[in-house]
Amino acid sequence: MLSLLLAEGHGGGLIPAPVRSAIDRLCDPQYFLPLFFVAFVAGLVFYRKWTQPKVAGGIALAALAGFGLALTNHNFLEIVERPDNIPIVGMLGLVAFFTWYSLRLAAVNDERIEKGEGPIEKTGSNDRVLVWPDLVFSEFIALILCTVLLVVWAIAVKAPLEDPANPFKTPNPSKAPWYFLGLQEMLVYYDPWLAGVVLPGLIIVGLCAAPYIDFNPKGNGYYTFKERRFAISAFLFGFLNLWVVMVLIGTFLRGPNWNVFGPFEKWDVHKVVVLNNVNLSEGFWIGWLKTGFPAWFGASPANGSLAQAGNVIARELPGLVLVLLYLAVPPPVLASTVMKGFYKRMGFIRFNLLVFLMLSMMCLPIKMILRWTLNLKYLVAMPEWFLNI
Amino acid sequence: MAKTPLDEIRSSQVWRSIFRHGYPDTERNRTLAALSNIFLHLHPVRVRKSGLGVRYTWCMGGLTFFLFLVETITGILLMFYYRPTGDAAYNDIAALRDHVPLGVMRELHRWGAHAMVVSVWLHMFRVFLTGSYKPPREFNWCVGVILLVLTLLLSFTGYLLPWDQLAIWAITVGSNMARATPFLGHEGPGASALSVHGLPLIHSSDDARFGLLAGPLVGEGALLRFYVLHCILIPFVASILMAVHFWRVRKDGGISGPM
Numbered sequence: 001m002l003s004l005l006l007a008e009g010h011g012g013g014l015i016p017a018p019v020r021s022a023i024d025r026l027c028d029p030q031y032f033l034p035l036f037f038v039a040f041v042a043g044l045v046f047y048r049k050w051t052q053p054k055v056a057g058g059i060a061l062a063a064l065a066g067f068g069l070a071l072t073n074h075n076f077l078e079i080v081e082r083p084d085n086i087p088i089v090g091m092l093g094l095v096a097f098f099t100w101y102s103l104r105l106a107a108v109n110d111e112r113i114e115k116g117e118g119p120i121e122k123t124g125s126n127d128r129v130l131v132w133p134d135l136v137f138s139e140f141i142a143l144i145l146c147t148v149l150l151v152v153w154a155i156a157v158k159a160p161l162e163d164p165a166n167p168f169k170t171p172n173p174s175k176a177p178w179y180f181l182g183l184q185e186m187l188v189y190y191d192p193w194l195a196g197v198v199l200p201g202l203i204i205v206g207l208c209a210a211p212y213i214d215f216n217p218k219g220n221g222y223y224t225f226k227e228r229r230f231a232i233s234a235f236l237f238g239f240l241n242l243w244v245v246m247v248l249i250g251t252f253l254r255g256p257n258w259n260v261f262g263p264f265e266k267w268d269v270h271k272v273v274v275l276n277n278v279n280l281s282e283g284f285w286i287g288w289l290k291t292g293f294p295a296w297f298g299a300s301p302a303n304g305s306l307a308q309a310g311n312v313i314a315r316e317l318p319g320l321v322l323v324l325l326y327l328a329v330p331p332p333v334l335a336s337t338v339m340k341g342f343y344k345r346m347g348f349i350r351f352n353l354l355v356f357l358m359l360s361m362m363c364l365p366i367k368m369i370l371r372w373t374l375n376l377k378y379l380v381a382m383p384e385w386f387l388n389i
Numbered sequence: 390m391a392k393t394p395l396d397e398i399r400s401s402q403v404w405r406s407i408f409r410h411g412y413p414d415t416e417r418n419r420t421l422a423a424l425s426n427i428f429l430h431l432h433p434v435r436v437r438k439s440g441l442g443v444r445y446t447w448c449m450g451g452l453t454f455f456l457f458l459v460e461t462i463t464g465i466l467l468m469f470y471y472r473p474t475g476d477a478a479y480n481d482i483a484a485l486r487d488h489v490p491l492g493v494m495r496e497l498h499r500w501g502a503h504a505m506v507v508s509v510w511l512h513m514f515r516v517f518l519t520g521s522y523k524p525p526r527e528f529n530w531c532v533g534v535i536l537l538v539l540t541l542l543l544s545f546t547g548y549l550l551p552w553d554q555l556a557i558w559a560i561t562v563g564s565n566m567a568r569a570t571p572f573l574g575h576e577g578p579g580a581s582a583l584s585v586h587g588l589p590l591i592h593s594s595d596d597a598r599f600g601l602l603a604g605p606l607v608g609e610g611a612l613l614r615f616y617v618l619h620c621i622l623i624p625f626v627a628s629i630l631m632a633v634h635f636w637r638v639r640k641d642g643g644i645s646g647p648m
């Protein structure tokens with residue numbers, strides 16, 4: 001109904017067309033993700049400035065106004081208004097709000113700590129209050145609010161039900177449930193064995209390992225940023241840059257054939273995107289050395305499967321070496337230079353686990369940058385064994 | 390002072406057999422209120438003032454639990470009307486939409502599930518930013534991580550049950566990852582290494598995805614499998630872990646706070 005009221009007649013909406021197409025272009029992940037990262041870093045560096053209620057309120061108002069204006073566009077409204085996408089819009093608002101709120105509390109506490117007053121949580125921290133009525137009361141309020149919200153939501157928005165399941169009719173695009181769209185978006189850069197199995201596994205392992213890796217005794221039980229810069233930056237980077245924003249891209253910016261569409265762009269099934277990505281081995285042997293792939297173990301397939309395997313490995317040697325160096329060099333180098341203090345306090349195993357997890361986390365942005373700048377498809381391409389990296 | 394009818398009820402044998410304390414307006418009775426009620430006794434009798442309430446915890450863990458209860462109740466009601474078979478599933482859901490005036494059970498269940506995913510993320514976010522995973526709460530953080538995974542899996546398995554296009558294709562996309570599992574998926578690296586005398590052990594009809602879907606594709610076998618996972622197995626495991634989680638919150642000294 002909303003869409004009828006607003007968009008019927010002038011589908012373009014209130015935002016002028018040149019601005020819209022500029023936004024559409026900026027929403028291409030190769031610009032959007034770096035821009036978001038810059039904003040993220042600035043947000044952490046200046047966390048005391050922008051979290052002040054007046055500044056943050058201004059930012060929030062501007063964002064809301066922009067969102068409101070964007071809603072007047074037919075294509076934007078159509079995607080935001082889908083029943084299953086409404087929670088994602090809500091999620092983005094909540095994540096933004098709570099990121100602000102926690103950094104605000106941290107900024108206030110950090111100032112107090114500098115003045116020697118200790119975090120707010122400490123004032124009266126030995127005061128214990130009775131659960132009945134103090135806690136039960138606020139739980140009760142939260143429960144009522146949540147119930148009201150849920151009932152209103154349930155009355156206002158019908159749960160979607162599409163056509164009956166038909167295994168012969170693939171919708172385009174086919175999307176996983178929204179909370180897994182970050183993983184589906186990762187499929188653009190890595191094959192399923194990494195994006196769908198190994199990396200998610202490492203997220204779980206990494207989360208479980210966090211308390212055992214973080215040796216910093218400070219900042220236990222109160223909001224602070226200054227006392228835990230490394231841990232909080234790493235967590236927020238993973239959660240915001242690599243998870244929430246990837247969900248956002250997968251939901252709102254990926255259309256038919258998993259092509260990128262700007263928020264104001266029509267989802268055109270026939271949009272053609274030229275893919276001329278190359279593998280590292282092609283670039284290395286054919287583009288650079290101009291020798292063609294090596295056939296060190298005999299050129300003809302008749303030489304048996306072992307020789308063939310040898311040739312595959314020889315072909316992918318550049319990528320294999322790079323990957324091995326990526327995993328093997330940083331730990332000792334970091335341990336003896338910038339992270340010397342970490343290494344001393346953490347010991348061999350914990351330190352190596354930390355660096356390994358950080359490297360696994362960084363392998364996504366690194367692959368993205370390689371894709372955007374060098375059109376790299378695979379660092380290691382062994383489709384023979386489903387082993388592409 | 391004359392006894393009001395309310396006082397009569399309060400002093401009756403029936404009332405006093407249920408509530409073993411007077412009206413909770415004295416310290417003693419408030420303590421008893423928390424201690425003698427099985428639900429309230431999830432809490433300690435007293436909590437740190439700083440750990441109380443909205444500013445510090447955002448109530449997110451509590452809301453996650455509340456949403457889990459909402460899902461349980463609405464889910465049980467939905468189970469009265471839903472049959473997990475290829476013929477019936479879609480029609481049962483459509484009937485809920487078409488023949489139940491003002492029906493909101495499915496909506497409550499679906500939106501509640503989305504909300505629970507969001508609230509569990511935000512709960513983890515708050516726990517991380519307050520450093521509440523630090524000693525002595527490391528283990529409870531790990532229990533939480535498993536609960537996070539279970540929450541996502543609950544939502545994922547439920548996504549299939551309406552048996553519409555949205556459902557089977559979302560699950561197809563999601564479960565296709567499993568065929569790329571290293572060694573155990575038929576398109577995973579290393580799978581071809583698992584062979585006996587040149588005969589591969591891992592095929593599309595016995596790999597990790599097959600185990601998940603009870604077939605090489607999302608079909609009726611997957612529907613039944615996901616139904617049982619969704620309604621019985623995962624809620625069962627999650628409930629046990631939640632009990633552990635809440636127990637540990639108390640045993641680790643209550644909600645965290647500065648030393």
Ligand code: HEM
Pocket residue numbers: 207446448449450451452453454457509512513516519521522526529530531532533534535536537540631634638643644645646
């Ligand atoms: C189904 C999911 C979950 C439920 C129902 C749940 C419930 C709760 C509740 C009610 C509390 C009390 C304090 C509060 O409300 O914040 C709590 C505390 C805690 N939760 Fe969870 N939780 C869940 C998932 C998680 C996850 C995903 C994590 C972390 C990865 C986690 C880690 C913790 C920790 C470490 C505490 C202690 C916090 C403190 O002492 O300040 N929980 N949880």
